[in-house]
Amino acid sequence: MVKGIVLAFLAFAVFAWGDAIVKAIGHDLDPFEVTFFGYxxxxxxxxxxxxxxxxxxDIVRWKSPWLMALRVFFISVTTPLSVMAFTSLPFAEAFALLFLMPSLVTVLSVLVLKEKVRWRRGLAVCAAFIGVLIIVRPGFREILPGHLVAIAGALCAAGGVIMGRMIGTTETRYTLIGSVFLGTTVIAGVLMIPGxxxxxxxxxxxxxxxxxxxxxxQAFFVIATTYAPADRLGATQYSQILWALLIGALFFDEWPDAIALFGIAIVVGAGLFIFARERTLNKTPSPATPSAPPEQLGALNSSSQNP
Structure with missing residues (x-):
């Protein structure tokens, strides 16, 4: 179990450094081009x-073709949206907005899966949205396109999770992983052509x-799941926010103010609480694996990504 947790922490540390590379080159290259070559x-x-x-x-032989197609689309679109967010927002701030995903999963699970959400998780969702308002501070500072893009990325990642829950365990691990790599490469390859x-x-x-x-x-996380159940490793993804704060400060001269740090803490805390409650209620599926930088968020719980 301990070895699996250590490997999961290592996997998300590597993901965070990959996102830092994206931030470093994203200002000069089209985000879809970055995504295409990255995948x-x-x-x-x-x-x-x-x-x-x-x-x-098996990469294209799907037992649930419509659900898989939607899952692949949502997770594949998450990556270029994340690239856009990282290149236009402070590193930690972009991560915090993308970590809105668990709260959006809870909302979508009510709307799409007709799940019942108890009051504790409902309060955590409300807290997460309040945290986002504290980070963005509409009316007190300019709302940038990156803010909207990051939230859209979190929503797409959440959509991937919901599709993963509807698919269940009918697809193979290679199908879940490979199809996301394939879908992301194809979609980004087409969209990068104009720029x-x-x-x-x-x-x-x-x-x-x-x-x-x-x-x-991805490989580290897959290996980690051989030592510990994937649903017990999901919380390790939140270690990325610490890497984001460190990398942002040391390499991009980004120092979040006290108000932004407070909002980030609320969003991350709410996400961890939702994760813990779902495990307690046995509602978190055992995902396959994450698929990539905060697309990893969507993949992690479906798939992920799981992520």
Whole structure:
């Protein structure tokens, strides 16, 4: 169990550094181009996640095609939205808004899955939205497109989780992982065409580093699930906010003020509470794995990503 938790913490640390690379190159390259090259290499290497008996064709052979298509779409769109958020907002602030995902999952579970939510989780959801208002402070400072993009990314990640819950355990691990890599690469590859520019040699190295973090972090989390149930590892994703604060301060000269830190603490605390309550009520599914930077959030609980 301890080994699994340590590996999960390591996986999300790698994810956080991958997001830092995204932030470093995202101002100069189209976000869809960053996403495409960041996921192309993991897609080509995804067969390493196959279990005995699984086949390459499983990546598109879905037992629940409509639900899988929606899940792949939601999680795939989350990545470029996250790239946009990281490049236009302070690192920790973008993470905090993306961590709104568990609260949005709770809301969607009521609307889509018709689940009953008890008052404690309801209060946690309200607290999370209050935390977002404290971070963004509408009326006191300008609301940037990045704020809206980050919230949209959290909503798409939550949609991926809901689709994952509706799918259940009918799909193989390789199908869940590989289909997200494939969907993200294809969608980003098409959308990058209008704004495509050939990367410089430095940008190529950074893109390669981003691709490496996406694959290595995924691999660490998959290995972690062999030592501990995936639903017990989900809370480790919140360690990313600490990495975000550290990386933002040291490399991007971003120092959140006291009010922003208070809002971040509320959002993260609410997310952890919701996670704990769902485990207590046995409503958290055992996901397959995360798929990538806060797309990892969506993947983590469905898939993820799980994430």
């Amino acid at each position: 192309l290499a993991p897609l080509l290497l995804s067969p390493t996640f196959m279990k005995p008996g699984e086949r390459l064709s 495509f520019t050939w990367p410089t040699s430095t940008q190529w190295w950074l893109l390669l580093a981003f691709a490496a973090t996406a694959f290595v972090a």
